[in-house]
Amino acid sequence: MTPDEFRQAGYAVVDWIADYWATLDQRPVTSQDPPGAVAAGLPAGPPVHGEPVEAVLADLDTLVAPRLTHWQHPGFFGYFPANTSGPSVLGDLVSAGLGVQGMLWATGPACTELETVLLDWLAELLDLPTRFRSTGAGGGVIQDSASSATLVATLIAVHRAAGGRWRQVGVDRRYRVYASTEAHSSVEKAARIAGLGAEGVRLIEVDPVTRAMSPAALRAAIEADRAAGTVPALVVATVGTTSTTAVDPLPLIGPICAEHGVFLHVDAAYAGAAAVCPELRFGHAGLEYADSYCFDPHKWLLTGFDCDAFWVADAGELVEALTVLPEYLRNAATESGAVIDYRDWQVPLGRRFRALKLWFVLRWYGVEGLREHIRRGVALAARFADRVRADERFELVGPHPYALVCFRLRGPDGPNEQLLAAVNAAGPVYLTHTRVGGRHTLRLAVGSPQTRQSHVDEAWELISRAAAALPSGG
Amino acid sequence: MTPDEFRQAGYAVVDWIADYWATLDQRPVTSQDPPGAVAAGLPAGPPVHGEPVEAVLADLDTLVAPRLTHWQHPGFFGYFPANTSGPSVLGDLVSAGLGVQGMLWATGPACTELETVLLDWLAELLDLPTRFRSTGAGGGVIQDSASSATLVATLIAVHRAAGGRWRQVGVDRRYRVYASTEAHSSVEKAARIAGLGAEGVRLIEVDPVTRAMSPAALRAAIEADRAAGTVPALVVATVGTTSTTAVDPLPLIGPICAEHGVFLHVDAAYAGAAAVCPELRFGHAGLEYADSYCFDPHKWLLTGFDCDAFWVADAGELVEALTVLPEYLRNAATESGAVIDYRDWQVPLGRRFRALKLWFVLRWYGVEGLREHIRRGVALAARFADRVRADERFELVGPHPYALVCFRLRGPDGPNEQLLAAVNAAGPVYLTHTRVGGRHTLRLAVGSPQTRQSHVDEAWELISRAAAALPSGG
Structure with missing residues (x-):
């Protein structure tokens, strides 16, 4: 073309x-159509010779749009x-048109730097603690979703709890992750992916009215696990749960994590966006205790999926947990230590220029x-x-x-x-x-x-x- | 807007x-600019009041494009x-404009069905073994990248090797993953994420000329590990390695995996696209032994990142390894068993309508x-x-x-x-x-x-x- x-x-x-x-x-x-209606309308294979875009748009009208x-x-x-x-769609269109692969700073300097700066803008906009800014030891990155942010937080937490051994030996003891019974299913999925098993997740009871995590029950669970010889690694607190937008009490949960040296990830996937308004920041009280935090501009901040904004207080620890450096990715900029290579901040290697839609x-x-x-x-x-x-x-x-x-x-x-x-x-x-x-x-x-x-x-x-x-x- | x-x-x-x-x-x-050139050109925060799109396009010209x-x-x-x-960019544009969330069949029936059918089209186009088609027990799905495909394959492999215990208890023994010394770094990254540790990966020597995995060395490693009480779980064979496009000999590797009950994932991230040409399918000889296979249309098949095509021979086993079903995602279509919910085929929950760009x-x-x-x-x-x-x-x-x-x-x-x-x-x-x-x-x-x-x-x-x-x- x-x-x-x-x-x-x-x-x-x-x-x-x-x-x-x-x-x-x-x-x-x-759509009220039964399963199979779209599949039944498609040919058995791709065309041998090319077709014009208009033909595809016509099928979009008749076959696809009615079944969405x-x-x-x-x-x-x-x-x-x-x-x-509209602006998000256009930013994504520019990203698709540029077709830049942002795995390393060197493979797209503007792709990396714009993302770093925009995550600082967002941190300012939500009035997040300064520890999450890239100007200090922290920094932000775009993940595809809060599920992936929870997975990355789980990996850093286990890396920390293992005292540096995990990269080499993997899961060689029983780690425990804590979240409320109202937390998102991605907490269990992340624990399973990380090799902790469903039984590695302790679901903490909630207040029957507010549906917020009980700090006393959290403390009791951590202490019982510690006494039983397992290793408390991560607490996932939720600001705005999926069922009812309950807010876990960070000012009470944070000190428990600090006392027991447990990594605290705060999942504000939906509700975090509200913090652009000063009067709606109540859920973030106590956020200074968090080791990582995320919210989804792709939920309530007019930015198309996929755009989860994820921050850590200690970027060095994150990179240490996730980095692998093969020869074919070595380059002078990386070796200078002066740049961020976002491949080390996420599960996949490759990445799109997602900062554009946010911009x-x-x-x-x-x-x-x-x-x-x-x-x-x-x-x-x-x-x-x-x-x-x-x-x-x-x-x-x-x-x-x-x-x-x-x-x-x-x-x-x-x-x-x-x-x-x-x-x-x-x-x-x-x-x-x-x-x-x-x-x-x-x-x-x-x-x-x-x-x-x-x-x-x-x-x-x-x-x-x-x-x-x-x-x-x- | x-x-x-x-x-x-x-x-x-x-x-x-x-x-x-x-x-x-x-x-x-x-770009020949040093690190920091883009960041230095951006304001300290977002504008208080909105700006027209033309202002952003002007900054794209002066600030971003020269530093890509x-x-x-x-x-x-x-x-x-x-x-x-061009057509890929336009398909992605439609996807962004529709803004459909394809985590469940019910949240976007056409999004799911088009993807299933297109992955069957691709399987036909590459002449993949019939076991990967959705018309049997297998099926295809779009992952963001081959890294994620390798991770998902690793999780299924461990699930299988654990005889069903892994979902519940996690990594409770020493599993082993095998790939050649020339394999992509994502094999080690996936093993680390899955909690197997870097030492869970055995890098198998290659032929000094072809750079292809030595089947004899693979067999010896598996037998030694088995004798040592560890559990061989996964072999990742590569068709077209990153360094030199070496092709691991599937016809020799496959029988070893079959004999030892080890899951075989074939990573053809780059070279798989070549199989659209009948004369370039030599790398796929022996692919009938594979439990899963992937290639990246976003590398050499004119489709923008992110679009990794990943197939499994046993979709039931994949879903069993990854599914979590919270109440708020329950729906009649899922419970009917008649539909695919692609959230269970990948790490994140949410997903874009990526089949459109491929279409x-x-x-x-x-x-x-x-x-x-x-x-x-x-x-x-x-x-x-x-x-x-x-x-x-x-x-x-x-x-x-x-x-x-x-x-x-x-x-x-x-x-x-x-x-x-x-x-x-x-x-x-x-x-x-x-x-x-x-x-x-x-x-x-x-x-x-x-x-x-x-x-x-x-x-x-x-x-x-x-x-x-x-x-x-x-």
């Missing part, structure tokens, strides 16, 4: 996306948001634009919670400090399950569920920059009507 | 990329290629277009090798079965190091080095669709002249 062919086809694809966004709210949020879950839809309230934005987002919106986005989400969630609170058929489940509201019909689980199915089948909105204290609970998470008051009100109307239409009458 | 603002800014970014590509060969391949290694440059001959193409590439080029691209690279490399062979100052190092040529000035290392530095400082071309049998060796890898005969001839002229200008006279 020549540059001029790219120019023409590129305009067509840009138009296709603009049209998709402009018509999103006319589509149902999810539309995550950018203004009526998408499921899971946590994974919103992108485009930060510059298009500016600090005030990002704050406005977060505040609008919080206000819309509060508006929805008011509706729930005012309807005696329903109950709110726990507090809603950010832009996720958990709620349910009072009474048994069955009607709640039926309600969720009915609401999602209608088309204009999509919600998901969780279990809180064993009870089936609906979740409504606001995040899209396209979501207006009218969409949230429509969601409530649908829910209210669907509840009334249940066999039990709601 | 509204859809119409996106349309206008999108055209500008498409133009920027088209202009970048059209002017690439007027730029030096690498231009991986898409026709004179880029370093490492292995990591080439993209755009396969359809734009067609099978014949891809074969032409590979054959042109092989022919250009052969032409360069002829030049080296005809010049008595130089020697070829090993065979060049694909599009990488290893060569050196006869004699000591010093002049070779000086030659590489002088050639790269000139601007129009970029080469990297390795060590083969302890000797400093230059590598020239052809891969860019923009690389013509004239670029390869220019590279040779520069090398020849620089050699003549060395203090030693070449």
